[in-house]
Amino acid sequence: MAATLSQNLLLAVPLAPLVGALVAGLAGKAVGRRGAHTVTILGVLISFICSAIVLKAVAMDGARFAGSIYEWAVVGGLKMEVGFLVDGLTAMMMCVVTFVSLMVHIYTIGYMEEDPGYQRFFSYISLFTFSMLMLVMSNNFLQLFFGWEAVGLVSYLLIGFWFKKPSATFANMKAFLVNRVGDFGFILGIGLIVAYAGTLDYAEAFAQAPQLAAMGFPGQDWMLITVICICLFIGAMGKSAQFPLHVWLPDSMEGPTPISALIHAATMVTAGIFMVARMSPLFELSDTALNFVLVIGSITALFMGFLGIIQNDIKRVVAYSTLSQLGYMTVALGVSAYSVAVFHLMTHAFFKALLFLAAGSVIIGMHHDQDIRNMGGLRKYMPITWITALLGSLALIGTPLFAGFYSKDSIIEAVHASQLPGAGFALFAVTAGVFVTAFYSFRMYFLVFHGEERFRHKPFPPEDDHAHDDHGHGHDATPHESPWVVTAPLLLLALPSVVIGFMTIGPMLYGDFFAGAIVVDAAKHPAMAELAEGFHGAAAMAMHAFTTAPFWLALAGVVTAWVFYLKAPQIPAALDRTLGPLRTVLENKYYMDWFNEHVLAAGARLVGTGLWKGGDVGLIDGAIVNGSAKAVGLFSGVLRRVQTGHLYWYALVMLLGIFGFMTWRLWPFFGGLAG
Numbered sequence: 292m293a294a295t296l297s298q299n300l301l302l303a304v305p306l307a308p309l310v311g312a313l314v315a316g317l318a319g320k321a322v323g324r325r326g327a328h329t330v331t332i333l334g335v336l337i338s339f340i341c342s343a344i345v346l347k348a349v350a351m352d353g354a355r356f357a358g359s360i361y362e363w364a365v366v367g368g369l370k371m372e373v374g375f376l377v378d379g380l381t382a383m384m385m386c387v388v389t390f391v392s393l394m395v396h397i398y399t400i401g402y403m404e405e406d407p408g409y410q411r412f413f414s415y416i417s418l419f420t421f422s423m424l425m426l427v428m429s430n431n432f433l434q435l436f437f438g439w440e441a442v443g444l445v446s447y448l449l450i451g452f453w454f455k456k457p458s459a460t461f462a463n464m465k466a467f468l469v470n471r472v473g474d475f476g477f478i479l480g481i482g483l484i485v486a487y488a489g490t491l492d493y494a495e496a497f498a499q500a501p502q503l504a505a506m507g508f509p510g511q512d513w514m515l516i517t518v519i520c521i522c523l524f525i526g527a528m529g530k531s532a533q534f535p536l537h538v539w540l541p542d543s544m545e546g547p548t549p550i551s552a553l554i555h556a557a558t559m560v561t562a563g564i565f566m567v568a569r570m571s572p573l574f575e576l577s578d579t580a581l582n583f584v585l586v587i588g589s590i591t592a593l594f595m596g597f598l599g600i601i602q603n604d605i606k607r608v609v610a611y612s613t614l615s616q617l618g619y620m621t622v623a624l625g626v627s628a629y630s631v632a633v634f635h636l637m638t639h640a641f642f643k644a645l646l647f648l649a650a651g652s653v654i655i656g657m658h659h660d661q662d663i664r665n666m667g668g669l670r671k672y673m674p675i676t677w678i679t680a681l682l683g684s685l686a687l688i689g690t691p692l693f694a695g696f697y698s699k700d701s702i703i704e705a706v707h708a709s710q711l712p713g714a715g716f717a718l719f720a721v722t723a724g725v726f727v728t729a730f731y732s733f734r735m736y737f738l739v740f741h742g743e744e745r746f747r748h749k750p751f752p753p754e755d756d757h758a759h760d761d762h763g764h765g766h767d768a769t770p771h772e773s774p775w776v777v778t779a780p781l782l783l784l785a786l787p788s789v790v791i792g793f794m795t796i797g798p799m800l801y802g803d804f805f806a807g808a809i810v811v812d813a814a815k816h817p818a819m820a821e822l823a824e825g826f827h828g829a830a831a832m833a834m835h836a837f838t839t840a841p842f843w844l845a846l847a848g849v850v851t852a853w854v855f856y857l858k859a860p861q862i863p864a865a866l867d868r869t870l871g872p873l874r875t876v877l878e879n880k881y882y883m884d885w886f887n888e889h890v891l892a893a894g895a896r897l898v899g900t901g902l903w904k905g906g907d908v909g910l911i912d913g914a915i916v917n918g919s920a921k922a923v924g925l926f927s928g929v930l931r932r933v934q935t936g937h938l939y940w941y942a943l944v945m946l947l948g949i950f951g952f953m954t955w956r957l958w959p960f961f962g963g964l965a966g
Contacts, residue, residue, distance in 0.1 A: 295354065295355070295356060296345060296348060296349075296354050296355070296356040296377055298356070298358075298360065298375075300341055300344065300345065301341075301345070301356060301375050301377060301428070302360070303337060303338070303341045304338050304341045304342055304345070304385060304389070304424055304428070305338070305421050305424040305425050305428065306421075307333075307334040307335070307337040307338045307341070308331070308334045308335050308338050308392075308417045308418070308420040308421040308424070309334075309417075309418070309421040310330075310334055311330045311331035311332075311333065311334030311335065311413075311414075311417040312331065312334075312414045312415075312417035312418035312421060313414075314326075314327075314330045314331075315327040315328075315330060315331050315410050315411075315413045315414035315417065316410070316411065316414030316415075316418070319410030319411065319414065320410070322410075323410075324409050324410065327409065327410035327413045327414070328396070328399070328400050328409075328413050331396060331413045331414070331416070331417040332393070332396045332397060334417060335389060335392050335393045335396050335417065335420055336393055338389045338392075338420070338424070339386070339389035339390055339392075339393050342382070342385035342386045342388075342389045342390075343386060345377060345382050345385060346382040346383065346385070346386050349377065349378065349379055349382040350379070350382070350798070350804060354377075355377060355378055355807070356375055356376070356377040357374075357375070357376045357377070357378075357430055357494065358374060358375065358430070359372045359373070359374040359430075360372070360373045360374055360375060361373040368489070369485065369489065369490070369491060370431075370490075370491065370492065371433050371491065372431060372433070372434075372491075373434055374429070374430040374431055374434065374492075375428045375429070375430055376428070376429065376430035376493060376494075377428065378805075378807055378808040379804040379805045379806065379807075379808050380565070380568060380569065380633060380805055380808035380809065381427055381428055381808070383633065383637060383799075383804075384427040384561075384565055384633075385424065385427060385428065387636075387637050387640045387641075388420065388423050388424060388427065388558060389420065389424070391552070391553065391556050391558075391640055391641070391644045391784075392416070392419075392420040392553060392558070394644060394648070394780035394783060394784055395416060395549045395550075395552050395553045395644070395648070395780070396413070396416060396417070397776055397779065397780050398549055398552075398648050398651070398776065398777055398780040399412065399413065399416065399547075399549045400776040401655070401773060401774045401775075401776035401777040402547065402548060402549055402651055402655065402777060403547060403549070406547075408452060408453075411452075412449075412452060412547065412549075412550075415445055415448050415449050415452070415550075416449070416549065416550060416553060418441075418445050419442060419445040419446070419449065419550075419553060419558060419559075420553075420558070421441075422438050422441035422442045422444075422445055423438065423442055423558040423559070423562070424438075425437060425438040425441065426438025426439055426441075426442060426562055426565075427562075427565055430492065430493055430494070431491045431492050431493060432481045432484065432485070432491045432492075432493070432496070433491045435481075435566070436477070436478065436481060438562075439474070439477065439526070439530070439562060439566075440474065442530075442558060442559045442562060443467065443470045443474070443530070443559070446463075446466060446543070446550075446554055446559050447463045447464075447466060447467045448463070449463075449546050449547075449550040449554070450462050450463040450466050450542075450543045450545060450546040450550070450554075451463030451464075451545070451546070452546050452547055452550070453545070453546075453547070456545065458545050459545040459546065461542070461545075462539075462542040462543055462544075462545040462546075463543075463545075463546075465538070465539050465542055466539035466540075466542070466543055469529060469536055469538060469539040470529045470530065470536075470539065471529075472525075472529060472536060473525055473526050473527070473528050473529015473530060473536050474526055474529060475525075476521075476522045476523075476524075476525025476526050476528075476529075477522065477523060477525065477526020477527075477529075478526075479522045480519050480520070480521075480522030480523035480525075480526065481523075483515070483518065483519045483522065484496050484503075484519060487503055487506065487515060488503060493569070496573075497572040497573070497810075500516070500572050500573055500576055501576070503515055503516050503519065503573075503576075504516040504576040504577070514577065514579070516573060516576045516577045516580075517577040517579045517580050519573060520570070520573055520574050520576075520577050520580035520581075521579075521580050521583055523566065523567070523570055523573070524563075524567060524580065524583065524584055524587075526563065526566070527562075527563025527564070527566055527567050527621075528563065528587065529563070530559060530560065530562045530563040530566075531560050531561065531562065531563030531564055531617050531620075531621065532560055532591075532613075532614055532617055533563070533587050533588065533591045533617065533618065533621055534587060534590045534591045534594065534595070534618075535883060537591060537595060537614055537883075538880070538883050538884055538887060540555070540560065540610060540613065540614055541598075541607055541610045541611060541614070541880075543555075543610070544604065544606040544607055544610050548606065548647060548648070548650065548651030548654060549648070549651065551606060551609075551610070551647050551651075552643075552644045552647035552648050552651070553644075555609075555610065555613040555643060555647060556613075556639070556640045556641075556643040556644035556647060560613065560617055561620075561636050561640065564617070564620045564621065564624065564632055564633065564636050565633065565636070567584070567621075567624045567629070567632075568624065568629040568630075568632055568633050568808075568809060569808075571627075571629045571809050571810045571811065572810045574624075574627075575627065575810055575811060575812045575815075575816070578711065578815070581624075581625050581626070581627060581711060581816075582625065582711050582712055582713045583625075584621060584624050584625035585621075585622060585624075585625025585626060585709075585711055585713040585714065585717050586625070586713045586716065586717070587621060587625075588618045588619070588620070588621025588622035588623075588624065588625055588717070589618065589622055589625075589713065589716055589717040589720035589721070590618070590720070591614060591615070591617065591618030591621060592615050592616075592618025592619050592621075592622055592720050592721055592724045593615075593618070593719075593720040593721075593723055593724050593727070594881070595611055595614035595615045595618060596611065596612075596614075596615040596724050596727035596728055596731065597727060597877060598611045598614075598877055598880060598881075599611035599612055599615065599727070599728075599731035600727065600730060600731045600734070600877070601874060601877045601878060602731075603662050603663055603664055603751070604661045604662065604663075605650045605653060605654065605661050605662075605663050605666075605735065605739065606647070606650050606654075606661060608663070608731060608732075608734075608735045609643070609646050609647055609650055609735075611731070612643070612646070612687060612728065612731070612732065613643060615724060615727070615728060616635070616639050616643070616687075616728075618720075618724075619635060619699065619702050619721060619724070620632045620633075620635050620636055620639070620702075622702060622706060622717050622720070622721055623635060623701075623702045623705055623706075625709075625711065625713070625717065626705050626706050626708075626709035626711060626714065626717070626816065626818045627709075627811050627812070627815075627816035627818055627819070628701070628702065628705035628818050628819055628822070629805075629809045629811065630799060630800050630805050630809055630819065631698065631701045631702055631705050631800060631819070631822075632702075633799075633805075633809075634697070634698045634701065634792075634795070634796070634799050634800055635695075635698035635699065635701075635702060637698075637791070637795075637799075638686070638694035638695055638697065638698045638788075638791060638792050639695065639698070641686075641694060641784055641787040641788045641791060642682075642683045642686035642687055642693075642694060642695055642784075642788040643683075643687070644784050645679060645680075645682070645683040645686075645781060645784040645785055645788050646680065646683040646684070646687065648777070648780055648781055648784065649676050649679050649680040649683060649781055650680075651777070652673065652676040652773040652777050652778065652781065653666070653669065653673065653676060653680075653739060655773050655777065656669065656672065656673050656676065656770040656771050656772065656773060657669075657746060657770055658770075660746070660749070662751050663735055663738045663739050664738065664745065664750060664751045665745055665746055665749045665750065665751055665752070666738060666739045666740075666745060666746055667738060667739070667740075667741070667742045667743050667744050667745045667746065668740070668741065668742060668743065668744035668745075668746075669739055669740050669746075669770055670740040670741060672769065672770040672771060672772065673740075673770060673771070673772045673773070674772065675772060675773075675778045675781060675782065676772065676773065676778065676781065677740050678785075679778075679781040679782060679784070679785045680736065680739070680740065681736065681740075682785045682788055682789055683784075683785065683788055684732045684733060684735075684736050686788045686789065687728065687732050688725070688728055688729040688732055688733075688845045688848065688849070689725060689728075689841060689842075689845055690845070691833040691834075691836040691837065691842065692789075692793060692833045693788070693789055693792065694787065694788050694789060694790070694791045694792035694793075695788075695792065696792060696833065696836065697792030697793065697796045697829065697832065697833075698792060698796075699725075699841075700832070700836060700839075700841060701796070701800060701822060702721060703718070703721050703722060703725075703841055704821075704822055704825070705818040705819065705822055706718045706721055706818075708817060708818040708821040708822065709816070709818050710816075710817070722840065722841065722844065723844075725841045725844040725845050725848070726844040726845070726847055726848040727848070728845075728848065729844070729845040729846070729847070729848025729849050729852070730848040730849075730851055730852050731852075732848075732852075733848065733849045733852035733853065734852045734855070734856055736852075737852055737853060737856045737857050738856055741857060742856065742857050746770060792829075793829045793830075793833075794829075796829050796832070797826075797828070797829065800819075800822070800823075800826070801822075801823050801826055
């Protein structure tokens with residue numbers, strides 16, 4: 292019998308960051324800067340230690356927890372409660388979220404050192420951690436939705452943290468609105484589950500999944516389970532930035548770099564991937580929904596990678612890398628390789644947090660110039676940032692033995708084994724994406740750390756050289772290595788970016804670590820079974836990789852970037868001139884923003900104006916409110932003329948009334964005589 296986890300231990304995981312957030316937020320002036328970062332870091336550290344204890348108990352002893360913590364209300368048999376479901380999937384997410392968050396908290400001490408909103412920022416990121424933990428630990432749809440909306444709200448606050456910058460306020464509003472589109476689908480999916488299963492509890496809903504799969508959607512030929520899964524996935528498309536709801540994520544770079552790392556590595560954008568994996572008992576019953584997931588993920592993986600090639604802002608290169616890697620995770624979900632998707636989620640969290648924080652370290656060293664064309668030769672000035680960025684880049688492109696290799700190669704193999712109709716396009720997308728990822732990753736790496744030192748003359752000076760200097764640092768032309776509070780998290784994140792895949796691929800993909808948490812119908816979706824047959828250990832997998840196409844595609848991407856940007860920079864310049872129209876399309880991000888602003892937003896404004904002027908002003912205010920007042924006034928005006936106060940007038944009206952009544956009553960009689 293599996294061991295049971297302590298309820299108090301589990302409560303400490305989300306509550307410790309919440310306490311830190313409240314102290315830093317409500318008593319920030321009283322505790323000061325040191326007090327704010329101390330209490331929030333302590334809270335997240337406690338949360339990480341507790342999460343590590345939980346993970347050990349789950350992995351070693353088979354411990355589990357599934358139960359209610361607090362019953363909020365019961366409405367007609369529908370229970371609304373706070374509860375935890377802790378299994379292998381939850382325990383892994385808890386450790387990833389808290390560890391990356393801890394690194395970001397420490398890093399923030401150096402990055403936000405002179406920012407006037409120091410305490411506020413620590414409060415926000417600690418609250419963000421609490422929200423994500425409530426989401427991943429939930430055992431019911433109500434708590435899931437609470438965590439889902441809470442991470443969206445706090446991300447809005449963090450993206451627009453520098454609220455005096457118009458670009459930041461535009462970006463946070465964009466993120467908020469795009470996520471509302473996805474959340475509308477998400478709540479519809481939850482509503483359908485509640486309507487037809489009559490429960491908010493995961494276990495009870497999953498137990499009724501076969502009955503839901505046998506039902507049709509009222510009034511349509513669609514299957515109910517397909518509609519439910521697609522609605523849930525639309526929510527994931529918003530949170531996890533899948534095409535076409537991806538447009539908010541690159542603009543979220545307007546927030547400080549630490550939150551870019553937290554949002555894009557371990558928390559908000561992974562919420563959708565986690566949710567679909569958690570809902571695997573439902574998604575397994577609809578091949579239509581899985582194929583939809585597969586195609587959307589394939590488009591995101593390939594076409595968002597293309598956009599990374601032409602970015603010059605160091606943070607935006609890493610942001611488009613995040614979009615592409617989220618597409619890879621979604622592809623894995625689509626072929627029912629849920630464990631591979633969350634495995635890539637875990638490895639990606641470490642090396643992507645590393646790359647974002649390394650980018651932030653470069654920005655500090657470059658005195659907040661973010662244009663990679665103004666860098667070059669930083670290797671000798673920032674050795675720790677250089678080596679950690681190199682390790683992160685090698686993990687990202689799937690270099691054998693690095694963390695990203697094991698998860699990324701497993702995704703490609705799972706797609707190859709899939710029998711879904713969209714698997715052919717998906718295989719092309721994820722395979723071609725290997726070259727694209729390697730090319731843009733090492734384009735950034737070579738332009739930043741190698742080659743000519745361009746930072747002294749800045750061939751592409753910003754319009755305002757202080758545009759990104761929100762911290763008031765002094766300016767010296769020579770870059771410098773960042774302080775230890777910045778470099779220590781880089782070193783701590785570099786370690787799992789290298790070894791975590793080798794250490795965990797066996798139990799996570801081919802063991803029973805996710806037993807009971809993830810459900811796969813091996814007969815209908817044999818991808819994972821085929822992967823298990825070909826797996827002979829992590830070392831053998833890495834050695835075999837040197838003979839496979841993905842390795843040579845990645846190597847080709849690195850070599851191409853080296854030639855283009857170090858040896859023959861005239862080649863990309865010539866390609867720019869030759870492929871000008873294509874570059875224009877990429878620079879305009881496939882015109883998705885233009886379409887959203889000039890078609891969708893303009894259409895919404897037109898409809899809104901029509902409803903305002905026609906519905907509100909014309910119908911409600913004009914016809915109903917003002918019209919009824921005018922009608923009453925007109926009627927009362929007529930009555931005033933009738934009510935004269937003269938007795939003879941009232942007598943005449945009475946006689947006329949009697950005459951009229953008698954005529955009306957006797958008319959049928961006289962009409963009959965006339966006939």
